[in-house]
Amino acid sequence: MRALRRYHAVFFLGLFLFFLVVNDFRHMRGYETSLFLELDPLTALGGFLTSHTLYKGLAWSLVILLPTLFFGRFFCSWVCPLGILNQGISHFFNHRRPVDAYKLNAYRPIFRVKYYILTALLILAGMGALQTGLLDPIALLERSMIVAILPAMHGKAWDFYQHQPYFHGGILITLLVLAILLANRFLTRFWCRVLCPLGALLGVFSLRAPFRIRRDVDRCSACSRCLQFCQGGCDPHAELRVSECHLCMNCIEACPEDALHFGLAQPRSSVQQPLDLGRRRLVETGVTALALYPMLRTSRSAYSNPAPDVIRPPGSLPEADFLARCIKCAACMRVCPTNVLQPALLESGLEGLWTPILINTQGYCEHHCVLCGQVCPTAAIRPVPIAEKIGNKPYTHPIKLGTAFFDRGRCLPWAMHIPCIVCEEMCPTSPKAIWFQSVTIPGRDGKPVDLKQPFVEPARCIGCGICENKCPVVDQAAIRVTSVGETRSQRNRMILKGDIS
Numbered sequence: 001m002r003a004l005r006r007y008h009a010v011f012f013l014g015l016f017l018f019f020l021v022v023n024d025f026r027h028m029r030g031y032e033t034s035l036f037l038e039l040d041p042l043t044a045l046g047g048f049l050t051s052h053t054l055y056k057g058l059a060w061s062l063v064i065l066l067p068t069l070f071f072g073r074f075f076c077s078w079v080c081p082l083g084i085l086n087q088g089i090s091h092f093f094n095h096r097r098p099v100d101a102y103k104l105n106a107y108r109p110i111f112r113v114k115y116y117i118l119t120a121l122l123i124l125a126g127m128g129a130l131q132t133g134l135l136d137p138i139a140l141l142e143r144s145m146i147v148a149i150l151p152a153m154h155g156k157a158w159d160f161y162q163h164q165p166y167f168h169g170g171i172l173i174t175l176l177v178l179a180i181l182l183a184n185r186f187l188t189r190f191w192c193r194v195l196c197p198l199g200a201l202l203g204v205f206s207l208r209a210p211f212r213i214r215r216d217v218d219r220c221s222a223c224s225r226c227l228q229f230c231q232g233g234c235d236p237h238a239e240l241r242v243s244e245c246h247l248c249m250n251c252i253e254a255c256p257e258d259a260l261h262f263g264l265a266q267p268r269s270s271v272q273q274p275l276d277l278g279r280r281r282l283v284e285t286g287v288t289a290l291a292l293y294p295m296l297r298t299s300r301s302a303y304s305n306p307a308p309d310v311i312r313p314p315g316s317l318p319e320a321d322f323l324a325r326c327i328k329c330a331a332c333m334r335v336c337p338t339n340v341l342q343p344a345l346l347e348s349g350l351e352g353l354w355t356p357i358l359i360n361t362q363g364y365c366e367h368h369c370v371l372c373g374q375v376c377p378t379a380a381i382r383p384v385p386i387a388e389k390i391g392n393k394p395y396t397h398p399i400k401l402g403t404a405f406f407d408r409g410r411c412l413p414w415a416m417h418i419p420c421i422v423c424e425e426m427c428p429t430s431p432k433a434i435w436f437q438s439v440t441i442p443g444r445d446g447k448p449v450d451l452k453q454p455f456v457e458p459a460r461c462i463g464c465g466i467c468e469n470k471c472p473v474v475d476q477a478a479i480r481v482t483s484v485g486e487t488r489s490q491r492n493r494m495i496l497k498g499d500i501s
């Protein structure tokens with residue numbers, strides 16, 4: 001069984017990495033790159049609680065939930081890429097004396113923390129603040145790989161990107177994943193045992209699983225050797241804590257008396273321990289979640305005035321709905337060919353931490369690209385056809401992300417009487433949203449200078465940001481896009497009457 005689990009784990013970790021590598025604009029060929037996120041029951045449950053809808057792709061999570069009801073937390077050791085990584089790293093790090101391993105692998109009250117984290121996340125989701133993606137292991141690993149690990153691997157040997165991508169504030173994400181991986185040095189599968197909210201959810205679902213590790217008490221000589229290799233901290237040598245068991249199967253192979261088996265519980269099997277949760281702690285967790293709620297609902301762009309720098313990808317839902325769906329997985333950032341999609345810091349409040357925004361100094365929205373909507377597992381970014389994005393028939397208007405504004409104090413023809421037509425040349429709309437007024441004005445020496453001074457026609461501007469990105473005034477462009485006029489918002493408009501956007 002252990003060998004089978006290892007092959008399985010290698011296969012699923014490989015599949016996760018494969019999807020990550022092909023989730024790149026150069027390799028996208030219709031692969032189901034969101035599969036792991038769609039299989040994730042915590043993503044489905046969190047999204048359901050906040051948006052009151054279950055996006056069709058997330059129904060795949062039943063493929064994990066239903067077997068968990070019968071077989072327990074098989075996902076944690078057999079499918080979850082972060083669990084598999086933690087297991088591998090723990091194995092690599094932890095060659096301890098048996099006496100230390102017994103001590104470290106026994107169940108500890110700190111393992112309850114993950115249930116409290118799960119409770120807080122679900123209460124917050126129930127009230128409308130979706131934060132499951134911060135700690136969901138699939139979203140967390142995917143985000144960390146995309147924002148921290150793959151860019152660090154970019155170089156001569158690992159040329160996954162055309163140019164090394166940069167991600168705004170990626171250091172926080174890097175430190176978090178490093179801490180999670182290094183914690184295995186001190187406690188085997190620290191993340192899975194202590195913190196993982198998905199593990200806790202599956203633990204609750206596995207409580208009545210008829211198939212489980214069972215110990216034949218007549219055969220057991222109480223040597224506790226099983227405990228030395230246990231990855232779950234579920235006390236296989238005593239009364240099994242089935243909600244903690246990751247089904248790593250190490251205990252079965254370690255038992256010298258052949259007293260441990262996986263199967264239906266039998267009369268001579270050991271009994272199991274109930275879930276170790278204190279009612280008082282659960283109440284405290286609920287109160288903490290209530291206290292956190294106002295802090296997490298501080299997105300100005302969703303609930304009061306639209307924020308100029310919260311420019312979302314094409315097809316994004318209105319801001320409040322977007323925040324109710326986005327799990328911060330960064331899949332859209334990975335696939336974006338221009339690296340314009342960046343993890344937000346506090347631009348959209350604490351609630352919007354690590355959700356995607358366009359930062360046009362970094363890239364621009366490619367006119368014929370709709371990839372981000374195709375990979376989003378929760379439809380926070382709707383999958384839109386190219387015709388809808390650019391406003392070709394049967395669509396009457398293109399999708400507008402925002403509007404460009406000139407800063408005449410920095411624009412070369414306006415401020416310095418230096419000819420420049422870069423923004424107009426780059427503008428992808430037809431007719432172009434940037435137009436010129438030809439003027440002849442006296443130069444410093446009195447000689448006339450012919451200039452083309454640019455203007456933006458807001459009804460044509462789609463806010464793609466290429467003008468800002470290519471502006472030769474490189475530190476802070478002389479034309480900048482803000483979110484006003486974005487198609488997804490009825491409020492974020494420049495005028496109330498008449499249609500200019």
Ligand code: SF4
Nearest residue numbers: 336365366369370372
């Ligand atoms: S549609 Fe725009 S934002 Fe989305 S992936 Fe393509 S270029 Fe990036």
Ligand code: SF4
Nearest residue numbers: 326327329330332376
């Ligand atoms: S918008 Fe981007 S980060 Fe958010 S769920 Fe969709 S793909 Fe993931």
